[in-house]
Amino acid sequence: MSILQIHAQPSRTTVWILSWFLFAIGVVSYFWVSRGRHIENPDDRVMPTLRQMSQAFADATLKPAEDDEVAANADRESLVTKVRQSMLWKDTLATGRRFLISMALLFPAVLLGLHMGMFPYVGSFFLRFVLFFDKIVALSLLPILFIAFGIDELAKVMLIVVGVAPTIILDAFNLTRGVPKEQIVKGFTLGAGDFSITYRIVLKQIWPRVLNSIRLNLKAVMLFLFAGEMIASQDGLAYRIALLRRHMGMDTIIPYVLWVALLLFLIDFGMRTMNRKLHPWFQEA
């Protein structure tokens, strides 16, 4: 049995073991090193133990955010109220709102790319500029963004849009260009107009791929969002991480990072499922 064989057929158990192997190595080596560090220094904060992390995570989810007045009857409140007053919940809401707004702002980018691909005049007007803009590292232009958008919510959302929109525009543009000319000609012979061809033939076709491309850019969106929150903010997941880093609160940071990973995974999963449900005819290449 050779491992490097294109036609190899590992059994289900082998696949299961192999796919979890790196996770196991990662987790075991983390706790191994962490244990060593804690034996040497019981107050170590760089690599917290599982107990410390779960304690910190419980605090983050069940205790009210630090700067709020603690209600007198805090103990008697239901679990739901507790969670809704918690640090984690508030941070997630703040970050989630910014995330949703910027995602919503990315959809016009798809339409722009579509029109650029369909109408030569629009294309020649935008294409060169967007190509150039796509190569600009948005983060290095922060001071200018501050002048244009202040340092509040708008600036954070715009940072994401400026950073990610060009990629989406160009992607939509290329996908539009990729639709076979014959279909468009056929549309015309069947009596469709310019706009019905654009929206009802081309947009419909590229939609699942565009969704995919947005999905693949989720991480970029999150990176820009985190960068924005770390630069200046009063709430949000990255704000908390930036603050906790100041005194090595790794026991909270690590669960926070895992929480963000879980959220991203769920959004990604949701978008994939939605794509499959909406476009059952679409087969990913």
Next chain:
Amino acid sequence: MRKLLLSLSAFFLLSGSLGAAGSAPSFTLGWSVYVGWDPYQYMAKSGLLKKWADKYGVAIKVQRFDYAPSLDAFVAKNIDACAMTNMEALDMPAAAGVDTTSIIVGDYSNGNDAVLVRHNLTLAQIPGKRVLLVEKTVSQYLFERGMALNNLTGELKRVKYVNTSDSDLAGAFLSDQSQDVAVTWKPLVSQILKGKGITKIFDSSKIPGEILDLMVVRTEVLNRPDGSGQRFAKAIAGAWYELTTQMAKPGPDGDKVLSAIAEVSEDTLASYKEQLATTHLFYTAPSALEMTKSDQLKKTMELVRQFCFTHGLLGDKTTSPDDVAIRFPDGAIQGKKERVRLRFDASYMELAAAGKL
């Protein structure tokens, strides 16, 4: 698979050897750009540090960091000595269980840190407004001390802090006219004050001696049985006071050294001198000793540790500021005796003062 195992084992070997590097008397000192710490870079570049290191039979590497990463590296025990403020020495390494000793009290901020406002606001008008600052640092300490000195402590709850990264703070405050208050340090302060309609309403010269800049060494390094750690500390102290003597020389001699220091930290002589003017540098060992042994240091550290504790900087599990205790040169201890984590050691400054280095 083999590769993975190899790299993993390499990783473990590496982390193991880092811990066991004690046999070679080679040490790393970390510093970040700040008026009181820039001399360390010049000290290394000019060969002054090497002269002293050779005298004491150790090798010293000097490495520049950004401030926060330098603290991380010190806590992670990747470097042996590090330049930091008294507050960070307490809430970063000491609170994380890394026993830390301050060997040199280099200077205190005498106007370097400042509260800046638009529209000539007063401290009393700030509650309800937004304040741009790097939260939970000396900036916040300075601001809250200012409020306390003006009997406005009760109003602090209504202040809205906006945690703003120091690399973007000046740009953000200058370009966004709707922001009224910023708290930061030099050279950012000088940069922001050049903006129109911005005034300084409070600075660290009103709380002299409270924001101290130290050179700290891990206590376990100092206590190495072969004595190399102590030789390392002696070499640093020797080089430091030789350099500060040169810096203090009046006229062109001193200027020559100062411009060389400014140069290695990418600054100009004029700008460096402007920063020095608001820094109370202890040019001589006796002056540093006086501060280190004074009762004022104890009062300062009491304020600082209460601030750190009430702002959760000593860790969530810490139930009292006494859990991270501080030991002073005269043996006095703030906090629990068995939990001393930060020590002010005057002996190296004493040796320097007595000319015995």
